[in-house]
Amino acid sequence: MGNDAVERVVIGGKERSAQVARVAGRKTMELHARTNCIVEIPFRSAAVYRNPYADVTLDVAFSNSRGAKIIVPAFWAGGGTWKVRFSAPSAGTWKFQSICDNRSDIGLHGRTGAISVQRYRGSNPVLKHGRVRVSPNGRYLEHQDGTPFFWLGDTWWMGLCTRVDWPQGFKELTADRVAKGFSVVQIIAGPYPDMDAFDPRARNEAGFAFERGFTSVNPSYYDHADLKIGHLVESGLVPCIVGMWGYYLPEIGVEQIKRFWRYLIARYGAYPVVWCAAGEGTMPWYLSKTPAEDAQKQKSGWTDVCRYIRSTDGFGNVLTIHPTRYGHEQVEDRAVLDLNMLQTGHSGYESVGPTIESVRTAYALNPPMPVLDSEVNYEGILGKSWQDVQRLCFWHSILNGACGHTYGANGIWQCSTKAEPYGASPHGRSWGNTPWQEAMKLPGSTQLGLARKFLLRIDWHQMEPHPEWTQDGASAAGIPKRLRVIYSPMVWDPPAIKELEPDVKYHARFFDPVTGAEYPIGPVDPAPDRTWTPPVFPEMHDWVIVLKAVTG
Numbered sequence: 001m002g003n004d005a006v007e008r009v010v011i012g013g014k015e016r017s018a019q020v021a022r023v024a025g026r027k028t029m030e031l032h033a034r035t036n037c038i039v040e041i042p043f044r045s046a047a048v049y050r051n052p053y054a055d056v057t058l059d060v061a062f063s064n065s066r067g068a069k070i071i072v073p074a075f076w077a078g079g080g081t082w083k084v085r086f087s088a089p090s091a092g093t094w095k096f097q098s099i100c101d102n103r104s105d106i107g108l109h110g111r112t113g114a115i116s117v118q119r120y121r122g123s124n125p126v127l128k129h130g131r132v133r134v135s136p137n138g139r140y141l142e143h144q145d146g147t148p149f150f151w152l153g154d155t156w157w158m159g160l161c162t163r164v165d166w167p168q169g170f171k172e173l174t175a176d177r178v179a180k181g182f183s184v185v186q187i188i189a190g191p192y193p194d195m196d197a198f199d200p201r202a203r204n205e206a207g208f209a210f211e212r213g214f215t216s217v218n219p220s221y222y223d224h225a226d227l228k229i230g231h232l233v234e235s236g237l238v239p240c241i242v243g244m245w246g247y248y249l250p251e252i253g254v255e256q257i258k259r260f261w262r263y264l265i266a267r268y269g270a271y272p273v274v275w276c277a278a279g280e281g282t283m284p285w286y287l288s289k290t291p292a293e294d295a296q297k298q299k300s301g302w303t304d305v306c307r308y309i310r311s312t313d314g315f316g317n318v319l320t321i322h323p324t325r326y327g328h329e330q331v332e333d334r335a336v337l338d339l340n341m342l343q344t345g346h347s348g349y350e351s352v353g354p355t356i357e358s359v360r361t362a363y364a365l366n367p368p369m370p371v372l373d374s375e376v377n378y379e380g381i382l383g384k385s386w387q388d389v390q391r392l393c394f395w396h397s398i399l400n401g402a403c404g405h406t407y408g409a410n411g412i413w414q415c416s417t418k419a420e421p422y423g424a425s426p427h428g429r430s431w432g433n434t435p436w437q438e439a440m441k442l443p444g445s446t447q448l449g450l451a452r453k454f455l456l457r458i459d460w461h462q463m464e465p466h467p468e469w470t471q472d473g474a475s476a477a478g479i480p481k482r483l484r485v486i487y488s489p490m491v492w493d494p495p496a497i498k499e500l501e502p503d504v505k506y507h508a509r510f511f512d513p514v515t516g517a518e519y520p521i522g523p524v525d526p527a528p529d530r531t532w533t534p535p536v537f538p539e540m541h542d543w544v545i546v547l548k549a550v551t552g
Contacts, residue, residue, distance in 0.1 A: 029113030034120040036087050036127045036144075038230075038270055043098060045080040046107035052076045053216040054259060057101040058108050060084040062115075064092050070314040074098070075266035078219035082108060085270040087315075088117040089130060089144060125236050131272035132238055132318050134338050138368035140403040140461045141318065141339070148461035151372055151404025152452040153184035153240060154445070155413045157279070158192055160225045161204055163415040163422075164436065170228050173412075174235050176440050180449030185237050186276070186322075186374065186406060189225060189264055190244035193279055194414065194425045197248065201422065210260075214252045217263055226267070233271050240274040242322060246281040246330075249301045250294050257301070258308045265313045274339070275313070277306050279322040281330035286426040299332060306336035322374055326362060334369070341374035348384040349392075351377050356396045356475070363401030363465065370403040378408040379444040380434055385410075388490070390444030391513050391542055394451055395487035399475035401465045407448050411439030450516035454544075458483060471495040484547040487513075494534040494545065500526045504549050508534060511544035523550075 033039045041060070049055040058074040074084040088094050093116055100109035120127050130144025141149040154177050156164070164170050177185070190209050191197040198208055206220035232239045243261055244252075252260075261277075281302045284294035302321060309319055320339035321330045327341040328334035344358045345351030355376055362371040376393050377385035394405045411434030416422040421433035462479050469476040470486050474495040478484040481504045488495050500506070508521040519538055524547060526532045537543050 029111075031113065031115040033088060033115050033117050034127075035089065035091055035117055036120050036130055036272065038085050038087050039115055040083055040085050041096075041113070042077070043074065043082045043084070043111060044107045045082065045105055047102060047105045048080070051216055052080075052082075053263070056105070056108070058082050058084075059099045060086070060096050061099060062086055062088075062094050062096045064088075064090070064094050066090075066092070072269065072314050073262050073266040073312060075222075075263050076217075076219060077223075080107075085267070086115070087270040087272075088115065089315075091117050091119045093117070124234070126233060126238055126272040131315065132274060133316070134318065134370060135461070138370065139401075140370055142461070149183070149238075150452055150455060150460060151184050151406070152182050152448060153186050153372075153374065153404065153406035154182050155375065155378070155406060155408035156185050156187045156415070157242070157413045158202070158415040159185070159187045160189065160228060161192075161202060161415055163201075163417050163420050166205075166224065166227055167231075169437075171231065173436065173440055174231060174237065177445070178235050178237065180446055181452045182407075182445075182449060183236075183238060183452070184240050184274070184404075184406070185232055186240040186242060187229075187232075188242040188244065188279065189222075189229075189268070190242075190260060191248050193245040194431075196426070197251075201420075214256050214260075217260065222267055229268060229271065238272055238274060239268070240276055240320075241268055242276040242279050243305075244278060246278040246283055246298050246302065247285040247288070247294070249278070249298045249305075250285075254301045254304055257305055261305060261309050262312055265309065269313050269315050269317060273317050275309055275317050275319045276341070277309060277319065277321045278302055278330075280324050280343070281321045283324050299330060303331040303333055303336060306331060310336065320374075325358065327374075328362070328365065328369070334365075337369065340365070340369045340371040342371065343375040344373055344393075346377055346381050346385065348377060348382070348389050351385075352389070352392045352396065355393050356400055359397050359400045359402050360465075372402045372404045372406065373397050374406045375408060376406075378410040378413060379442045380439065381410040381431060383432075387442070387444035387447055387514075388542070391447055391451070392489055394448050395513065395542070395544065396475045396489075398451075398455070398460075399463075399465060399477040399485060399487050400467075401477070403461075405448070407445055409436075409439040409442050409445065410434055412436045447514060451513060454511055454516065458485070458546075469498055471498075478547075482549050484545075486545040486547075487542070488537075488545060489542050490540075492540075494537060494543070496531045496533045497524075497545070497547065498531045500524070500530045500532060502530065506547040507550055508545065508547050510534075510538065511546055512538070513542060513544055 063069045074082045077083045095114045098111040129147040135142045192202045205224045282295045284291040318338045323330045344355040410432045414422040418435045424430045463477040474488045476486045506524040510519040
């Protein structure tokens with residue numbers, strides 16, 4: 001190959017040199033990468049476009065020798081530059097070719113190359129095991145290699161704004177959540193809730209996500225966003241990327257939102273992400289004068305957008321929508337979703353009952369779909385919903401069939417700081433101004449992290465709800481003849497455990513959901529009616545009772 005040159009590309013988050021050769025008068029690139037790691041390839045236009053964001057479409061087709069083919073949209077990176085990001089799901093040689101709708105643009109159309117991919121051998125869990133998908137039975141999430149994925153999310157709705165500064169503040173919050181055991185961060189990549197699209201509180205270092213009129217994005221905004229999204233992945237967290245809040249759909253329009261979602265897919269689809277089409281999909285603007293009409297328009301529009309996301313994302317990332325209550329009620333056809341999110345209230349103890357009811361209702365849908373509560377009782381909101389309520393909502397959700405749970409702290413979701421308290425919503429009221437640095441330390445986040453670490457030590461993904469195993473007020477799940485997990489809320493005595501199998505011997509222990517400590521109880525000796533009541537709890541608060549079958 002003659003006339004070789006070197007071009008700069010980004011591989012695994014670091015800029016590297018790529019060998020570029022001319023074949024039949026055109027450049028072809030030869031790259032090296034690891035599975036599930038990002039390769040970013042630039043393309044430079046030979047034409048000039050009035051609005052590059054909207055006037056040209058560039059896709060890149062990747063294929064390997066085994067017949068796999070992934071078509072990935074490229075994104076406009078500013079000026080005359082477009083970029084494509086790709087992560088190979090398997091080792092081997094992946095060839096690529098660019099496809100531009102303006103075929104006369106030789107800078108964008110017909111570019112070719114190959115990526116030699118070796119297996120990733122590091123310890124990062126999302127790179128080691130691959131992106132998230134739905135399990136074969138439709139009940140939980142798992143990685144690409146089949147490893148079960150337990151969703152413990154944190155709510156950073158406004159995490160791309162300057163109130164969580166980069167790098168110090170964002171890295172501090174990320175490190176805290178990783179250390180506590182979180183696995184997901186819910187974060188908005190477009191216009192925020194609790195404001196209009198151009199409220200100054202939505203700015204990052206480069207301004208707003210959109211230009212006025214929503215006819216183009218601001219690429220510099222996403223250059224800064226890339227640093228934060230990339231850091232989450234590098235830290236082993238899965239970003240759940242929310243496009244925008246649902247009430248923007250009547251203002252922006254379905255076709256413009258589809259264009260925007262194409263941009264997000266191009267920019268972040270190669271990462272191990274989960275897509276959330278919108279937040280509170282059918283909730284109208286707070287001060288809308290036509291709320292019923294807006295809600296119906298949003299329901300129809302977001303259904304259309306979800307179909308578009310599914311057809312555009314060549315990586316097949318899990319798709320959901322954040323709801324007003326049930327995710328499946330935010331769209332006209334729940335088949336457009338992979339994951340059923342819930343929102344079950346912010347009224348403290350009064351929200352616990354509706355949380356249990358909502359999880360059970362969503363779990364009972366057929367065909368099954370993984371379900372989790374993606375917003376409930378931010379810790380500290382309205383001066384309540386402290387760590388005890390966090391435990392109640394978590395454990396009742398998981399033992400009634402949820403595949404995970406999302407925590408939230410009042411102060412973190414809106415990224416409030418001492419210097420910049422978030423302030424009022426459009427309705428004139430403030431949800432609270434706790435600085436995120438203080439909210440980060442609330443004990444509920446630690447206790448839910450302990451819960452996830454406990455569940456990862458057992459076969460949580462094989463458990464099914466068994467309310468018949470315990471008394472009213474407690475929740476139970478498990479695997480018949482192998483495992484029983486019972487959550488007892490704040491009651492005087494432990495609940496009776498019922499319908500114990502006569503041919504199974506169990507050993508029992510207590511798990512303390514406050515401290516993470518475990519206390520052995522010993523062999524289970526059922527009464528003649530096949531019930532067993534555990535001894536008195538070590539302390540007076542909620543507890544988890546674990547029965548494990550004795551083998552051998």
